[in-house]
Amino acid sequence: MTVLELKNLTKTFGTTVAAKDISFELNANEIFGFIGPNGAGKSTTLRMIIGALSPDGGEILMDGEPLSGNPHYKKNIAYVPGDVNLWGNLTGEEVIHFFMKVRGYTNIEKKKHLIAQFRLDSKKKCKTYSKGNRQKVALICAFLSEAHLLIFDEPTTGLDPLMERVFHEQLMHAKSEGRSILLSSHVLSEVEKLADRIAIIREGEIIETGPLKTLRHITRTEYIVKSTQDLSELQALPYVHHYMETDDGTHMRIDNDSIEDYLAKLSHYRPYHLETLPPRLEDIFMRYYEDRRKLS
Missing domain, CATH: 3.30.70.980 (YebC, transcriptional regulation domain)
Structure with a gap:
């Protein structure tokens, strides 16, 4: 079953083509790696999927339905950017509680478990947090969500190796729950370890898509x-x-x-x-x- 489908997605900023005819599918219960160097068009593509940017051309479908005809599609998406901004005067736990309240999540035990797993001092105000701790808050909120599509854009930026391992474990657990994951990263070892299929993007264009084992012919x-x-x-x-x-x-x-x-x-x-x-x-x-x- 196809959860997400991009058809010839295009986005320009003036004379700069940030995304050109981007097409790929994300299947149910799959981790899809979206890789390319900084500036290749990864974040632009993800922002069009979540509705933060409007495409100039092409179409995005979720569960076979165009996003343009489904104003409620965002409730099925959890998104974590590579650089998270939080409300400075709220504590980490208050931010997590706010997102739980807004989206109707009630699993307190899971919240406690994730806070412990990511070793977050949730009583501190967010303005005191390092980049890595802000990232932890966003990751906890994403894994607490009941969204069936999780989108991560350079999610381990700022995390130490131990927390990267925790993220990988939680990602595999989310997959075991039947959720689909779109993982954008320039950390190739991370994608190789986790992804079922990958797409390589270069200068706004997809240049290769498929399972890793079928891409070994190009090396x-x-x-x-x-x-x-x-x-x-x-x-x-x-x-x-x-x-x-x-x-x-x-x-x-x-x-x-x-x-x-x-x-x-x-x-x-x-x-x-x-x-x-x-x-x-x-x-x-x-x-x-x-x-x-x-x-x-």
Whole structure:
């Protein structure tokens, strides 16, 4: 079941095209990673989804219905931006209570549990909070919500590694409850760990969409080789990249469509150790961006 669908969504600011023909679908009970560098159009797209910006073209559908014909769609969305502003003279708990009151949430035990999990000193006024603590307040409010679509825009900015882990645990718990998550981030390891599918955005355009396992064709596989013979000649081959000799062996990345040729060539060097490292999302992302720059 499709929870959210974007069809050719476009937004311009003067002569700047912030989003151009953005199209993707978010399915029920799915974590969808939306990745790209700062300025690529991620936040603009998310703000159009939540109604903070009006698109210049295209259409947004939730549960198959256009948002333009459903004035109450926002009750099914919880959104956390990358930089949260709160009411300075209210305590963290007062802000959380306010959002619970406005949206009709009554699960006090869950509120206490989340405050404890995120280690938030909820009795302090928000004006004393660091960026990370303000982020915690917003995340707690989102996970307390009963919205079936959770949208996070760079949500772990300002969080320490322990709190990042708590966020990841809560995200997976929300998914287990049947909710759908749209996660925008430039932290590629985070998206790789959590997302079922990803979309890569570059200069306002989607350039690739799909499950991570099907995107590995646009990257290279890393090999660690040990041999008694000199392997340095291999770095002259056109499909060998990032050749590097280290204490644990010789590292090199091979174009996936040339692996058969590489292994045939490597056999002449009689390796006694051969280790393969799977492509990472970071490799996919950077390879795709490098290739697109060469074409542009």
